[in-house]
Amino acid sequence: MEVLLAKKLGFCFGVRRAIKIAEKNKNGFTLGPLIHNYQEIDRLKNDFNVRLKETYDDVQDGSTLIIRTHGIPKQTLEHLRKKPVQVVDATCPFVTKPQQIVEEMSKEGYEIVIFGDVEHPEIKGVMSYAESGAIVIADVQELHTHKFRRKVALISQTTKQVEKFSEIASYLVQRCSEVRVFNTICNATFDNQRACKDLSQKADIMIVVGGKTSANTKQLLSIALESCKDSYLIENVDEIDDGWFVGKKLCGITAGASTPDWIVERVTEHIKRL
Structure with missing residues (x-):
C-alpha cells in the first residue's frame, strides 16, 4: 500500500505562533485550551509547566495568563487587563x-x-x-x-x-x-482543504489527524468523505484500526491546523509498517 501526505497539512501560522509564545512563558496559564489538541497541551504542561485554566477567577495575582489562539470575548479581555496579572495575547492575527x-x-x-x-x-x-x-x-x-x-x-x-x-x-x-x-x-485553512480534496479523490482510504473538537479538522474530514467514503478522524496512533487498510492501495493522510508534526509522523510511521 502506498502512503501519501497531503501537500498542505498540519500546523498553521497562528498555532505555531501561539506554541512559541507559550514556550517562552514557562509556568504560565492559558485561559481555555491554547489550541484544540490535547496531546500538544499536555506537552506544554510537562515540558514548560504551562497549565490550563477554564476561568480567570482561578488565576492568582502576579501570574502570567496566555490568551488562546481563538481569542476571548472583548469584555473578558478588558477585565483581565485591569487585574494584577500579566496578559500575553496569543490570539491568532x-x-x-x-x-x-x-x-x-x-x-x-x-x-x-x-x-x-x-x-x-x-x-x-x-x-x-x-x-x-x-x-x-x-x-x-x-x-x-x-x-x-x-x-x-x-x-x-x-x-x-x-x-x-x-x-x-x-x-x-x-x-x-x-x-x-x-x-x-484563513489562507492556511483554504490550502489544507484544497490539498485534502485533491488527495481524497485519488485515495482508497483517508486518515485525518487532529483533535475531535477542532473545527478545521472536522471540516477536513467532511471534505475527505465527499470523495473517499473510507475516511477516518483520529487524534493519535492508538485510535488506528489496522483492519481499515485491508485491500487498500493508496492511503492519504492529512492533519488539522492544531496537529503537531510529531503526531503526524507517528501515525505515518505506524501505517507504513502495516
Whole structure:
C-alpha cells in the first residue's frame, strides 16, 4: 500500500505562533485550551509547566495568563487587563481581523452576519465586538426566514469552507440593498482543504489527524468523505484500526491546523509498517 501526505497539512501560522509564545512563558496559564489538541497541551504542561485554566477567577495575582489562539470575548479581555496579572495575547492575527471588522461595521450601522459555529470560542469572541449583536448561521438555509436591515456585513469563521461562504454571500447580495463581504477564512485553512480534496479523490482510504473538537479538522474530514467514503478522524496512533487498510492501495493522510508534526509522523510511521 502506498502512503501519501497531503501537500498542505498540519500546523498553521497562528498555532505555531501561539506554541512559541507559550514556550517562552514557562509556568504560565492559558485561559481555555491554547489550541484544540490535547496531546500538544499536555506537552506544554510537562515540558514548560504551562497549565490550563477554564476561568480567570482561578488565576492568582502576579501570574502570567496566555490568551488562546481563538481569542476571548472583548469584555473578558478588558477585565483581565485591569487585574494584577500579566496578559500575553496569543490570539491568532487571522482571528483578530474579523474582531476588528465586526467592531467597525457595527459602529457604522451594519447588521452583522457570521458564517460559523455559535458555540465555537472563536465566534463567541468575535460576536462580542458587535455593538448590537450578530446573527450566526451554519448554512444559507438559516437565512431564509430572516428579515434583514438595509445594510449587512458578512464575515466567516476562519476555518469554514469557501464554497459555502460564497453561497451565503450570493444569497445576501440578491436580497439586501448594501452588502459588505469580508473573506476572513484563513489562507492556511483554504490550502489544507484544497490539498485534502485533491488527495481524497485519488485515495482508497483517508486518515485525518487532529483533535475531535477542532473545527478545521472536522471540516477536513467532511471534505475527505465527499470523495473517499473510507475516511477516518483520529487524534493519535492508538485510535488506528489496522483492519481499515485491508485491500487498500493508496492511503492519504492529512492533519488539522492544531496537529503537531510529531503526531503526524507517528501515525505515518505506524501505517507504513502495516
